[in-house]
Amino acid sequence: MTDTAPLSRRDMFVAAAAAAGAITLDAYCDISVPGSAMAQQAAAPAGGSPFTTRGAAPRETLAIHTRLALKAEPITPEAFAPFGVVMTETGRTRLPINTYGDKFDLYREDFASDQPIEWFIVNGKPRWNGVLFLERHMQLTQTFIPMGKPFLTIVARPDAKEENGFPILSELKAFLVPGDTAFQVKRGTWHENPMPLADNTRLLVTSHTNLTLGHQQSPDPKLKALPVDLERRWYRAGGFEIEIATV
Amino acid sequence: MTTPAVDPPISNRLSLKIEPLTREAFAPFGVVLHPSGRERLPVNTYGDKLNLFRESFETDQPIEWFIVEGKRRPMSALFLERHMQISQTFIPMNGDGFLTIVAPPGVRDEASGLPAYDQTRAFYVPGHMAIQLHRGTWHENPFPLKDGQWFLVTSHAALTRGHQKNPQAGLEALPLDLERRFYAKAGVELTVNGI
Numbered sequence: 001m002t003d004t005a006p007l008s009r010r011d012m013f014v015a016a017a018a019a020a021g022a023i024t025l026d027a028y029c030d031i032s033v034p035g036s037a038m039a040q041q042a043a044a045p046a047g048g049s050p051f052t053t054r055g056a057a058p059r060e061t062l063a064i065h066t067r068l069a070l071k072a073e074p075i076t077p078e079a080f081a082p083f084g085v086v087m088t089e090t091g092r093t094r095l096p097i098n099t100y101g102d103k104f105d106l107y108r109e110d111f112a113s114d115q116p117i118e119w120f121i122v123n124g125k126p127r128w129n130g131v132l133f134l135e136r137h138m139q140l141t142q143t144f145i146p147m148g149k150p151f152l153t154i155v156a157r158p159d160a161k162e163e164n165g166f167p168i169l170s171e172l173k174a175f176l177v178p179g180d181t182a183f184q185v186k187r188g189t190w191h192e193n194p195m196p197l198a199d200n201t202r203l204l205v206t207s208h209t210n211l212t213l214g215h216q217q218s219p220d221p222k223l224k225a226l227p228v229d230l231e232r233r234w235y236r237a238g239g240f241e242i243e244i245a246t247v
Numbered sequence: 248m249t250t251p252a253v254d255p256p257i258s259n260r261l262s263l264k265i266e267p268l269t270r271e272a273f274a275p276f277g278v279v280l281h282p283s284g285r286e287r288l289p290v291n292t293y294g295d296k297l298n299l300f301r302e303s304f305e306t307d308q309p310i311e312w313f314i315v316e317g318k319r320r321p322m323s324a325l326f327l328e329r330h331m332q333i334s335q336t337f338i339p340m341n342g343d344g345f346l347t348i349v350a351p352p353g354v355r356d357e358a359s360g361l362p363a364y365d366q367t368r369a370f371y372v373p374g375h376m377a378i379q380l381h382r383g384t385w386h387e388n389p390f391p392l393k394d395g396q397w398f399l400v401t402s403h404a405a406l407t408r409g410h411q412k413n414p415q416a417g418l419e420a421l422p423l424d425l426e427r428r429f430y431a432k433a434g435v436e437l438t439v440n441g442i
Contacts, residue, residue, distance in 0.1 A: 087314055087399060097410045103320040104388060108407055109312040117310070119302040119336075119379075123282045127296035143312075145399060147375045148342035180341045182399060184312075193297060204280055204338060204377060212301055215290045 049165030051238040055214045055230045062239030069245040070174040072152055075181060083155040083173070084141070084185035085109060112187065113140035115208035115229075120215075122203040124151075124196040130243035133232040134167060134190035137211055140229075144194060145182040147202040152195040152244055153177055158188030166233050166240070174244045190233070195244070255434040259359075262440045263369035265346065268376060276349040276368070276384045277334070278302060280377040305334040305382060308403035308424075315398040317345075317391035324348050324437040326427040327362055327385035333403055333424070335380050337389055340397035342374040346390035346439060352383030359433035369439045385428075390439070 050058050073079060077086045092107040111117075117140065129152055136158070144153070154174045160167035167190050177183065177194075185191055194203055207215075214228030235242055266272055270279050285300040304310075310333065327350060339345055348369050350362035357364060362385045372378055372389075380386060389398055402410075409423030430437050 087312065088397075089314060089316060092314065095407070095411060099325070099388070099410070100320050103318040105316045106410065107314040107316075108402070109314060111310050111312055111401075113309075116304075116306075118304050119280060121280055121282055121285065121300040121302060122297060123300070124293075124297045125295075127293050132292070145338055145340075147338075147377070180397060182338075182340065193292070196297075202282065202375060207301075212288070215292070215299065216288055 049233075049238075051234040052165050053232050053234065054228050055232060058234050058237050061237040064241045065239040066169070066241070068169050068172070068240065068242045070154065070172060070242065071245050072174040072176045075153075075175040075177050075183060079173075080175065080183060082157040083189045083191075084183055087143070087145075087182040087184060109184065111141055111143065111184070111206070113206070113208060115139055115210065117206050117208050118212060120203075120205040120207045120212065122194070122205055124194060124201045124203070125199040126196055128243065129195045130241065131172075131192050131235045133234045133236070134172075134192060135230060135232040136188050136190050137229045137231075138187050140206060140208055140211070141184050141187055142191075143182060143184040143204075143206040144177075145204040146177060146179045146194075147204065149179040149201040150197055151177050151179075151201055151203070152197065153183075154192045154195075154242075154244070155185065156190035158186055158190070160190060164238075166235060166238060169240070169242070172242065254431040257431075257436045258434040259436070261364055261367075261435065261437045263348065263367065263437065265369050265371050265439060265441045268370045268372050268378070272368075273370060273378065275351040275366075276386075277378055277380040280336070280338070280379055281375075302379065303334070304336070304379070304401070306401070306403060307332040308405065310401050310403050311407060313398075313400040313402045313407070315389075315400055317389060317396050317398065318394040319391055322346065322390055322439040324387045324430050326429045327367070327387060328425060328427040329383050329385045330406055330424045330426075331383050333401060333406065334382055335386075336377060336399075336401040337372075337379070338377040338399040339372065339374045339389075340399060341395070343391070343393065343396050344374045345372050345392060345396060345398075346370070347372055347378065348387040348390075348437070348439065349380070350385035352381050352385075354385070359435055361428050361430065361433055361435060367437070 089107050095106045097106045156167040156171040160171035211229045214230035282300050288299040290299045350367040354363045354366045406424045409425035
């Protein structure tokens with residue numbers, strides 16, 4: 001890492017982002033409550049890197065030192081196999097269910113969770129198509145189900161090699177996911193959250209209670225003790241500008 | 248339970264009017280998985296660009312997925328079925344709407360053994376909404392409105408096995424979490440009108 005800039009404060013990050021026209025103030029999680037549990041967590045994250053947290057954004061940021069443009073490729077079961085499964089019939093065996101003759105064909109796919117699951121109902125709009133962070137969950141195979149509109153996703157395999165606390169850039173892949181195609185990531189697959197291409201892009205996403213709480217970034221001290229199953233590596237704050245190349 | 252060789256003649260013809268899906272109208276049967284009317288979670292990772300809402304899911308068993316490709320079939324109920332161990336989710340994948348026939352959990356049985364006729368309803372589910380049934384809600388499988396519609400449906404291992412049995416077989420004794428009441432066996436025809 002050839003970092004020439006000293007660590008800067010959150011407002012410098014915000015100013016730099018605003019100057020780049022890329023990220024708004026709101027895109028940065030609020031951990032500004034001094035001494036709060038989440039702030040402490042961000043300050044002393046697992047893994048020893050200031051850019052690894054269990055949800056909350058890091059307090060410091062580096063100037064951009066590395067830029068990467070990722071080309072999004074169409075999602076296919078083969079291309080996505082290192083990261084998870086595509087929830088289509090391709091390559092599956094039809095179950096012997098003939099209740100309605102050939103009018104109803106059923107296939108099956110696994111789902112794994114160590115916790116009782118629940119739903120995120122998501123309504124998104126376009127934002128910067130880049131990596132603020134990659135996150136991962138070890139306790140479920142999270143499912144991303146679009147409700148009719150396409151979106152972009154960036155992923156890295158669960159066992160991606162790391163460098164300075166970040167899955168290495170050559171492991172990152174971007175996919176274009178059609179609005180009729182759901183996917184399910186493996187436990188531990190690194191991912192950014194879905195990037196909508198239009199307003200009112202809605203998805204259903206599987207979650208569990210502690211994961212839902214983890215996403216809420218509340219400075220509630222009770223969260224400190226929870227196994228939130230949310231680990232984030234903050235690329236943008238760590239000085240990486242990784243975005244999907246527009247064609 | 249054995250299957251009679253011949254169903255009795257139809258002695259009772261019932262017809263359901265299709266209702267639009269609203270949270271309120273569907274409340275006796277389950278929930279609509281759509282942001283409207285829900286409280287936004289305080290998740291502000293991307294400002295207002297990604298808004299999150301929450302819904303529960305209940306199951307006594309590890310869940311798995313049905314991936315379903317459906318074609319248009321006659322709009323009449325072969326049976327209503329129910330599952331007590333899961334709040335089953337039906338998610339349309341093509342953006343195409345479908346029909347569902349439902350009756351509330353715990354509803355009284357008619358003399359025929361079928362769920363109460365006056366509480367059995369038909370809904371049109373738009374393609375950008377999903378539905379999740381309460382445990383025990385009686386339902387037919389989704390009725391596609393055209394060929395090639397796709398759905399994701401939550402299941403569990405026993406339920407997936409249950410569906411693989413002969414649909415006419417008696418399933419009540421098996422721990423399959425699948426109970427069905429057949430219309431033709433009771434001499435009843437239940438159709439949806441307005442299609």
